[in-house]
Amino acid sequence: MAIALARVDDRLIHGQVVIGWGRPLDAKMIVLVDEVVRYSDWEQEIYRMAVPADMQVVFATVQEAGARLAEWQGSPQQVIVLTGDIATMAALYSKNPAALSSINLGGVHHRPGRTERLRFLYLSPEEAAMLNDLTVHGAVITAQDLPASRAVPVAEVLG
């Protein structure tokens, strides 16, 4: 499978993604799907800062990434697809459910209106409903910050 990881993480590109997942998966490309960062040169420079030279970074909107999911899925390279929130991942999933069959919740942190589900996962009622909706549509969702920790099935988180 060439989309090796589809992850929701509000810290976007950081150590857990580049080192924690990137190395064991041997990922050569990170696709950062974010409507604002896509058009912000200086933010792109900051997110590129911590990415090793042999790893490519692509910044895309949901529309752009959705159109290329099949291409990345068929690529010989291992690709990590990253969004900053659940709504963006849900929008992306609707573009090509087959390419994003499993979704990883890696970090959604405290904000007013969200309640703690796991140490690294806080959800608003709307976000919990979105996750539920995704599973109804066939997505396999687990919460897992690092490869060595347990993948908690979303049913356990929502239940």
Add this chain to the structure above:
Amino acid sequence: MRARVRALFRLLSLQASWNYERMQGIGMAFAELPLLEEVAYGDAKLRHAAIARAAEFFNANPYLASAAIGASIRAERDGEPSERISRLRTALCGPLGALGDQLFWVGSLPALLGLTLLAIAWGAGAWAVLGFLLAHNALRLSVHTWAFDMGLTYGVRVGGAIQASWLPKAVAVAGPAAGFLVGLAAPLSGAWLLERTPTRGGLLIASGIAVALLIVRRIGWRLSTAEVTLGLLALAILWDAAKGLL
């Protein structure tokens, strides 16, 4: 200039007010305050908003966090919109954390510890420990100051500037260098220890390592390179001790 020194000094206590809600946020605001007082806002409300902004959630490697303070102050001086400054700080957390953790925690710190162990095994004695403390702190304080000045010079463009600097290249070699030095130091310092420890002492060390490994393993089942190295070292000591007993 005095404010710069005060901010750098205050930043040394960055994690003293660490908490789960804002992590290093309060420490960042405390360090930034002397510099924010010098920014000409012309309106107390704007200054208060800037201080509140400085105290927002922040978490990065403590030795590189100074880059975010420098960049924020530059952005405040340039009159950047508040939304942009908040986004700047948010964006810097992850990358500064990743770079700093690789450079220090899995790079220079274990590398210097490996060198220290080697120096002790080769007879440097307690001086090696003093040398370690001096070298580690000289390195982190100079990176701390350098990162601050990079931020202050480049503002929101700090990402591109750091990427083009020596830092990513150093990060790429720091980890392998640390692995090499610790790998070299483990058996040599183990041998040094065995030479001056009677068999019973060797057994004590080996059991100590074994107990430590067991405690670590209670958390999960995967073994890191360092744990495998320690495990092998414990086995070697046990083997040597067993030979002594027979």
